[in-house]
Amino acid sequence: MTFVFPKDFTWGTATASYQVEGAIHEGGRAASIWDTYCAVPGNILDGSSGEYACDQYHRYPEDIKLMQELGVESYRLSVAWPRIVAQYDGPVNQAGVDYYKRVLEALREAGIKPAVTLYHWDLPQYLEDRGGWANRETALRFADYVAVLAHEFGDLVDTWITLNEPWCVAYLGYGNGAHAPGLHDHAKALAAVHHLNLAHGLAVKAIRAELGEQAKVAVTLNLAANIAETDAPEDLAAKRRADLIANEVFLGPMLDGAYDPEIFEATKHVTDWSFVKDGDAEIAHQPIDVLGFNYYSTNHVRGCAAAATFEGDRHANAMPAQECVETLPPAGELTAMGWNQEPEALTAMLLELSERWPDLPVMITENGSAWEDEVSEDSAAPGGVIVHDPKRVAYLNAHVKAVAAAIEAGANVTGYYAWSLLDNFEWALGYTKRFGIIRVDYDTQARIWKDSAFRFRDIVRANAI
Ligand code: PNW
Numbered sequence: 001m002t003f004v005f006p007k008d009f010t011w012g013t014a015t016a017s018y019q020v021e022g023a024i025h026e027g028g029r030a031a032s033i034w035d036t037y038c039a040v041p042g043n044i045l046d047g048s049s050g051e052y053a054c055d056q057y058h059r060y061p062e063d064i065k066l067m068q069e070l071g072v073e074s075y076r077l078s079v080a081w082p083r084i085v086a087q088y089d090g091p092v093n094q095a096g097v098d099y100y101k102r103v104l105e106a107l108r109e110a111g112i113k114p115a116v117t118l119y120h121w122d123l124p125q126y127l128e129d130r131g132g133w134a135n136r137e138t139a140l141r142f143a144d145y146v147a148v149l150a151h152e153f154g155d156l157v158d159t160w161i162t163l164n165e166p167w168c169v170a171y172l173g174y175g176n177g178a179h180a181p182g183l184h185d186h187a188k189a190l191a192a193v194h195h196l197n198l199a200h201g202l203a204v205k206a207i208r209a210e211l212g213e214q215a216k217v218a219v220t221l222n223l224a225a226n227i228a229e230t231d232a233p234e235d236l237a238a239k240r241r242a243d244l245i246a247n248e249v250f251l252g253p254m255l256d257g258a259y260d261p262e263i264f265e266a267t268k269h270v271t272d273w274s275f276v277k278d279g280d281a282e283i284a285h286q287p288i289d290v291l292g293f294n295y296y297s298t299n300h301v302r303g304c305a306a307a308a309t310f311e312g313d314r315h316a317n318a319m320p321a322q323e324c325v326e327t328l329p330p331a332g333e334l335t336a337m338g339w340n341q342e343p344e345a346l347t348a349m350l351l352e353l354s355e356r357w358p359d360l361p362v363m364i365t366e367n368g369s370a371w372e373d374e375v376s377e378d379s380a381a382p383g384g385v386i387v388h389d390p391k392r393v394a395y396l397n398a399h400v401k402a403v404a405a406a407i408e409a410g411a412n413v414t415g416y417y418a419w420s421l422l423d424n425f426e427w428a429l430g431y432t433k434r435f436g437i438i439r440v441d442y443d444t445q446a447r448i449w450k451d452s453a454f455r456f457r458d459i460v461r462a463n464a465i
Contacts, residue, residue, distance in 0.1 A: 234303025
């Protein structure tokens, strides 16, 4: 059965500045927290960093050509804050502004609409030195930086995405230290949660102040798909607890204008939330035009008496107040990330979101999978080589079908961005995990097509699955 997507459905590919750009010492860029974090032995699995990455800083014209060949209508990229504001209290770095103007203009010429993430984790180190996201000032600085972008890039950007996955920023960055800046402090993680909510609201206000109501504004959340193992009350309570601390802490303030009081109750042994000031709820709660949702896999949870996870759980101890939430080991065929595959949960979550906020369209701003890829010779392929990646193709098919099923059942979904256009720097896992639909040969920077890229091209061309 063929499902045809709505006519104006947007197909795109996604990346993030630190994961693809390289050129960290060029164009007057300041150091980011990821430069610092990568320099500490043991933080990154292969000891690497984003120093060279995919060299997109120099190769963006080639990457834009690739996207034209894929036929995608939109590119989700991020702006590196340390390229735009390179010193604390310093002037705007014109070289950084000019760089992104060139990229955005090249995209426009190619007929590809930019969806620009304003924060995809590369915080200027000078702000971390003052407390980073645990410090309220970072949210205010973010608003200033966003005002510069709105002013400089106003007519060049199609969709403004304030933040990428504040869950990861707060809980992996400040909670369990799996990401930069690498702190282990749940009180700071919750302060970061709040300051990210505030930063989001301030950013929306800054964009609207410059560009008015017609600017299309979004935020991207990696909403956790928590599934209770059984309907037993303790399992349902565990799911509720995980949902509250992972999802509701962002959805409540951003979309409904308040934190669920249960959140304060559940975390009172961690913090008194005195970082929440009068008027913050109004600031965080700004009308947005679309909700970005990054979806990869699910978490099965069970109630328990003591904290318990499984060996190698990268979420372990990231969030506070999870003492009675046991995360079960993922089951079924796992991707190279060790993540399970459960596309039905994507359908269910899209429907839930549309039921809860019927007027808010949802865009899948990331979905994809990492696998152990191998290069094969193929004289018919571009460059004479190809990657046969049947598992990535199957994952792509299954998840695009899951989106189709949600739309068919009434969900308001307006786009799908494949993560990722390219293999890239996979954070704490360095270059050991490949998510690209296009392979990167890191020795030569050659771009090599995978079967999944051809498959995605066909889906995009047909606007159907
Ligand atoms: C997201 N986790 O990151 C990001 O938005 C991308 O930059 C990243 O490359 C992609 O997903 C694949 O990982 C995550 O440990 C990183 O739960 C880690 C986790 C979740 C999301």
